[in-house]
Amino acid sequence: MTHFVGLDVSVKETSVCVVDDAGKVFCERKVPTEPDDIAVLLSSIGGDYSRVGIEAGPLSQWLVNGLTAAGFPVICVEARHMKALLQAQQVNKSDRNDARGIAQMMRVGLFKPVHVKTLAAQEQRMLLTSRKLMQRKLLDIECDMRGTLRNFGLKVGVVSKIGYEARIRELVEGFPRLAAIIEPLLTVRRVMRQQLATLHKMLLSIVRQDPVCRRLMTAPGVGAVVALTYRATIDQPQRFVHSKAVGAHVGLTPRRHQSGEIDYDGGIAKSGDSLLRTMLYEAAQVLMTQNRHWSWLKAWGMRVAQRRGLKRAIVAVARRLAVILHRMWIDGTDFRWGSEPSTAIAVV
Template sequence: MTIFVGLDWGGSSHAVCVVDAAGKVLDHFVVAHDRDGLADLVARLRRHGPPGETPIAIERPSGLLVDALVDAGFVVTPVHPNVVKACRPRYRAVAAKSDPGDAYILADILRTDGHRLTPLRPQSDAIKALRALVRGRDDLVATRLVLANQLRALLESFWPGAAGLFADIASPIALAFLQRYPTPESANRLGEKRMAAFLAQNQYCGRRSVADVLARLRAAPATMAAEAEADAKGELVRAIAATLESLVSQIGKLSSRIEHAVAELPEGKIVMSFPRAGKICAAQITAELGDVRDRFQSQEHLAAEAGVAPVTYQSGKSRAVTWRWACNKRLRAALTCFADNSRHASPWAAKLYQDARKRGCRHPHAVRILARAWLRILWRAWQDGTSYDPNKHPAASLLLTTG
């Protein structure tokens, strides 16, 4: 008997619905999100048929639940939550959400529209590891930005001179200075000799002289905070600076591991062959692309997934082109970062960007246009398993010849 399974994922439990080819409900149950619950889920589904012939629809493409089902041999098909949301009015007058109801909707979508959906093919362990490292690092970088902004705002409230003393408030030298001198009072006796020793100890780049650094510190407005308030804020400054110092150090260690990991992957070598791709940006792109070549049906499919292709709405004489909201935002950020960097190393990319700017496109729009153009080349290289060769890029070769 042909069956279809819908599984509505939950934090502590999962609703499951099994239907036959006619849409009749054969089984409806809930399992807990623990070891026994997942084992019970696999056992109950096996009663309805062999795992390889039992398709399962679920709203998310990853997680422990998905891993357990894939390892058991089931065919897992991800269904976007927007599809489920749009289908709810087909089954009830009120588009209210319920876990058992969504499980049935997922099973019925798989029954009626399964031919339109692509079953999940798991990535290799190396890609999974790289993706975990890259996404974890990205989250830590976002946390660093939040803490740096918090530290800057705190300093602006009682000691603005320290906030603008160095170019990057999250740099090692700035954090070392704030931990040693967290309040204006602690820096009152700081002279040129002590400042010179501190700068030398922390390997200052020498952009400004010692006298200029001190003058910059003392030219800022004086604090109006009482001594007790300044001491309290100084403790906060020291705490945030210490946290940032540890965070920056860990981000550096993760970056080194990511750079080594992406250089070992064939897909990583392909992406790194593009101009100014770098290792971290290449790792971000590689982690989101993966190593399953038939995951994307065409380059247009990949462009939509990456968010570098706009959405066109057209009805009769009305036509509108808008920003694409539903996409892999991590992949879009990585591709646009690479495209923006590439225009400083590739004359073809620079010309494409400048042409877009001349047409009136703003910088972000022009970068997305360039990213879309690079994606066509990246798609071909990714499919063929070959590195980027400017000599085989007709537009780039023609530009170099005529230039």
């Protein structure tokens, strides 16, 4: 008998619902949120499992990997898609009803699967997010000290990162109470800078040893952080049949609204991974405004800027850069700069 399973996951317990191919509930139970406990329950029930559905969430990658290793066909479903379908059930919101709804989704095949990243990609992603968190908190501390001291007429002004601490001490030298308050913040800032440098060295070490990242860095505007972010987010490039789909995957394609006589394009979708979208935009901005080397991609972006403006041109270049990097990864080739035209008009 073919069975379909729905798992509604919480931190401590997971609601499990098993239905047959006719939609009849075969088993409903709650088990601890552990891959082994769920696998033991499903194995005790027996039968042929066609699909095991789980909603994308913080624990989904861990559970999917564990259940897949146990031999179960697990499918991770996109959270917004699942929420819309579960709301259409017109039943009370509960873990039991959600597990039932997920099991029925598996039975009828009405779901949108998402990619579950490999362990290496998850580790790279954690390094990137930790480094970003450290940068953000370090900037918060520095801005807070600047704003607080300004209330006492003490203006930090323009100062380098290295000279920042000396400048703060110079300003609060005649204010012993302020100096006592500022000292712990300066200590925290000093430690955070050291740990941020440690994380950045780890990132550079990974990029140096990864041939994919080194190949991606041959593209203009793409540095170590952008390359590793792209590497960790895409993870397996074969899951995209066409390279053009990567631009839509990271939310860099325009929204479209069409209904009756109404038909217009809006701003970019901003769906998918926000970190990769931000990194691609920054790479395109560097390419368009700071990179002095000629490339056909910059020439194309400049032509777009003449028609639509610089901001839209940067978004267009970011979208095209996402497609190009995927094609480079699939083909195993470096970026092709092309030959510079003899006329200066093409690069203006």
